[in-house]
Amino acid sequence: MSDLETFRNETREWLDKNCPADMRDGAVSEATQCWGGRNWTFTSEGQKLWLERMAAKGWTVPTWPKEYGGAGLSKDETEILQAEMKAIGARKPHDNFGITMLGPALLKFGTHEQKLEHLPPIARGELRWCQGYSEPGAGSDLASLRTKAEDKGDHYIVNGQKIWTSYADKADWIFCLVRTDFDAAKHKGISFVLFDMATDGVTTKPIKLISGSSPFCETFFDDVRVEKSNLVHKPNKGWDVAKYLLTHERGMIGEVFGNMTGGRSLGEIAASEIGIDDMGRVDDPLLRAKLVQAEVDSLAFSTLLQSVSERAEAGESLGAVSSVLKYYGTEMNKRRHELLMEIGGSDELEWSEQNDDGQRSKDWLRTKGNSIEGGTSEVQLQIVAKHILQMPNA
Amino acid sequence: MSMMLNEDQEMLREAAAGFLKENAPVSAFREMRDSNSTEGFSRDLWSEMAQMGWVGILVPEEYGGSAFGMVGAGLIAEEMGKHLTTSPFLSTSVLATTAFAKFGSEAQKQHHLPKISSGECLYALAVDEGAKHAPAKINLKAERSGNGFKLSGQKTFVANGHVADHVIVAARTSGEAGDENGITLFLMDANSMGLDKTASSMVDNSSSARLRLSDVEVNADAIIGEIDGGFEPLETILNAGRACLAAELTGCADQAFNTTVAYINERKQFGVPVGSFQALQHRAAHLHTEIEMAKAVTLAALQSVDGEDEHAWRLTALAKAKVGQVALLAAQEGVQMHGGMGMTDAFDIGLYLKRVRVAGEMFGDASWHANRIAEALSF
Numbered sequence A: 001m002s003d004l005e006t007f008r009n010e011t012r013e014w015l016d017k018n019c020p021a022d023m024r025d026g027a028v029s030e031a032t033q034c035w036g037g038r039n040w041t042f043t044s045e046g047q048k049l050w051l052e053r054m055a056a057k058g059w060t061v062p063t064w065p066k067e068y069g070g071a072g073l074s075k076d077e078t079e080i081l082q083a084e085m086k087a088i089g090a091r092k093p094h095d096n097f098g099i100t101m102l103g104p105a106l107l108k109f110g111t112h113e114q115k116l117e118h119l120p121p122i123a124r125g126e127l128r129w130c131q132g133y134s135e136p137g138a139g140s141d142l143a144s145l146r147t148k149a150e151d152k153g154d155h156y157i158v159n160g161q162k163i164w165t166s167y168a169d170k171a172d173w174i175f176c177l178v179r180t181d182f183d184a185a186k187h188k189g190i191s192f193v194l195f196d197m198a199t200d201g202v203t204t205k206p207i208k209l210i211s212g213s214s215p216f217c218e219t220f221f222d223d224v225r226v227e228k229s230n231l232v233h234k235p236n237k238g239w240d241v242a243k244y245l246l247t248h249e250r251g252m253i254g255e256v257f258g259n260m261t262g263g264r265s266l267g268e269i270a271a272s273e274i275g276i277d278d279m280g281r282v283d284d285p286l287l288r289a290k291l292v293q294a295e296v297d298s299l300a301f302s303t304l305l306q307s308v309s310e311r312a313e314a315g316e317s318l319g320a321v322s323s324v325l326k327y328y329g330t331e332m333n334k335r336r337h338e339l340l341m342e343i344g345g346s347d348e349l350e351w352s353e354q355n356d357d358g359q360r361s362k363d364w365l366r367t368k369g370n371s372i373e374g375g376t377s378e379v380q381l382q383i384v385a386k387h388i389l390q391m392p393n394a
Numbered sequence B: 001m002s003m004m005l006n007e008d009q010e011m012l013r014e015a016a017a018g019f020l021k022e023n024a025p026v027s028a029f030r031e032m033r034d035s036n037s038t039e040g041f042s043r044d045l046w047s048e049m050a051q052m053g054w055v056g057i058l059v060p061e062e063y064g065g066s067a068f069g070m071v072g073a074g075l076i077a078e079e080m081g082k083h084l085t086t087s088p089f090l091s092t093s094v095l096a097t098t099a100f101a102k103f104g105s106e107a108q109k110q111h112h113l114p115k116i117s118s119g120e121c122l123y124a125l126a127v128d129e130g131a132k133h134a135p136a137k138i139n140l141k142a143e144r145s146g147n148g149f150k151l152s153g154q155k156t157f158v159a160n161g162h163v164a165d166h167v168i169v170a171a172r173t174s175g176e177a178g179d180e181n182g183i184t185l186f187l188m189d190a191n192s193m194g195l196d197k198t199a200s201s202m203v204d205n206s207s208s209a210r211l212r213l214s215d216v217e218v219n220a221d222a223i224i225g226e227i228d229g230g231f232e233p234l235e236t237i238l239n240a241g242r243a244c245l246a247a248e249l250t251g252c253a254d255q256a257f258n259t260t261v262a263y264i265n266e267r268k269q270f271g272v273p274v275g276s277f278q279a280l281q282h283r284a285a286h287l288h289t290e291i292e293m294a295k296a297v298t299l300a301a302l303q304s305v306d307g308e309d310e311h312a313w314r315l316t317a318l319a320k321a322k323v324g325q326v327a328l329l330a331a332q333e334g335v336q337m338h339g340g341m342g343m344t345d346a347f348d349i350g351l352y353l354k355r356v357r358v359a360g361e362m363f364g365d366a367s368w369h370a371n372r373i374a375e376a377l378s379f
């Protein structure tokens, strides 16, 4: 037996023995996921056990080195682990911006001490992170940010305001872009710092969304003390970290939406909710045509993802390709959710107990943010035109 | 017919715009929503609208109405769309009025039309039974019982069904779901024994109701029109409603668009208004084109209803198909062009997004009407 086969068998056996029954429903929504953190209340004993057991194996962040809380798995092994988890419908043991965003940035730019301090608690789900980039005056033009960090020798004093900080009110720590040099060109005076949200002077104010929920906040900093040991990379080089992370984030967002075809297809949902005609086709020819087009797009997009991922593995530097994925994946996801609303008709337009308190329309409204968060579609297209196509400026 | 408004119509539009801006701005809608009002509209506003002759806008003069016609009703609906005004206008002033004025007996006209014009009574029309519009599939059973009928079954997405004093129920008296023959329109008191109403709050915070009828008894004089011959009248009534919804959606699209253009002309990034980027300008210009078309096709549909044109259904289908899409596009683009602000409840653009989904769904969504056009053109 090859090593990989042995690994597969052992993984399967371990998962079967250790994944609690209630963690095997394949749920992936923000509502069911375990976010971890100081104030996390587990929704069940199963959720708690699952996180502990997976963390002990290093499988919450399987590719991270062992010393930082991971399992040091190879790409092939990670794929096996994911496939085996999927096969039994295992949920992710936990997920938050520490795993998906800060982790990769620290692994690339952090010092050994910073990695040792911050990565293991992320892996174990003990600390929950949020992303402090956008400001009221700095959205698409992120580099114009003005939150100020004054150099006080061994620490900085931070003053300013962030906005759209997802889950800032629930997060324990923040990774944050601050301006350390007001005289330099706008990209050259930014630094990347980390601090505890419980530090004096940090306040958050939730923003109510069109779906009625409040997952993001305005975040205010009033004379917040940040130790220099929590500066990632060099002073005034924060933009490099931010750019690396944004590229990573965009690729990831694109991927999430590219892998949605695994569940029930739009066609199946429509057939069961709208009904079929004598020939077994969704009983609305125009809707059927729109659904099949959406499925064609999704399936084609997943092949693009596959090809990009293989090119990345082969060592190609992809950079702006993440903008291609982010743009297409999010726009496609919005179209799919419009179609789900169309399928659902008036039943899904109610806030009622029968439809899980309007979950489908909440999801629909949430998708409108996909093409805004992590850089808008317009910004992605601009990046593609400029950096991939190298088209001339106006 | 001329595609220009006449002087009276222009005056009505201005009056409606001025009145609603003053008395029913979007902030009033927000207040109503946040107060969790169970009625979902303002009774005071409704009586003022009645005094101005708007509630009875389709009611003939001999029954106390202002007989202004469907174009006038559309002008009011369009202004209500701009301001997100909620009211029983569609269900009472358009649907019920059309039912009585065109198909009611003399006794029904005399009894109900003056109560509509005065604002005294509210009405609702109960058609659909499933999540998607399908008038021919009506299956709520009406069986003969003594001198009258007994009705049992369910209805959904009944606009203002929870506040109406009277409900017009489309029921099946013969044939089976899918047959156009065998449908009959019944008028009943909203407090009838066996009629159970559940108010549902919709995503746009408008109110509609689910009805459950268990052996609701009505007399034979409760029938509007002919027994078994209710489908054509129902279509006529629905077409008036669809034209009215198209007008409201046009208003929503127009206002969503104007709000967006105002925002992108203000909002600065990279040192300039984001509205100065050609990427946004072209999309704004495209939307303008679509909305101009929405206005034209809506007016044509309203006129065709007024003209009792036998092809009115084609124009109302066209309007509902086209305007439904345009309004959705205007709202979607609006959210996107607002950036993060578009996702917040504090800005109005999201309210339009939600409203156009609900109004677009009512009485046939854009696909449903487009399919009908394909069938009519035999392809």
Ligand SMILES: Cc1cc2nc3c(=O)[nH]c(=O)nc-3n(C[C@H](O)[C@H](O)[C@H](O)COP(=O)(O)OP(=O)(O)OC[C@H]3O[C@@H](n4cnc5c(N)ncnc54)[C@H](O)[C@@H]3O)c2cc1C
Residues within 6 Å of the ligand: A130, A131, A132, A133, A134, A135, A136, A138, A139, A140, A141, A163, A164, A165, A166, A167, A216, A369, A370, A372, A373, A374, A375, A376, A377, A378, A379, A382, B267, B269, B270, B274, B277, B279, B280, B336, B337, B338, B339, B340, B341, B343
């Ligand atoms: C759901 C969600 C979650 C988020 N989470 C976070 C978070 O955790 N942390 C964080 O820091 N931020 C977060 N954000 C903020 C997000 O990154 C910003 O909203 C985004 O970068 C856009 O900025 P803005 O909202 O200021 O829009 P603006 O930049 O004001 O854009 C307004 C419109 O102008 C367009 N535009 C701007 N520039 C150009 C141009 N050059 N050419 C053409 N069109 C242009 C935009 O595409 C948009 O349509 C989140 C946003 C959302 C919606």
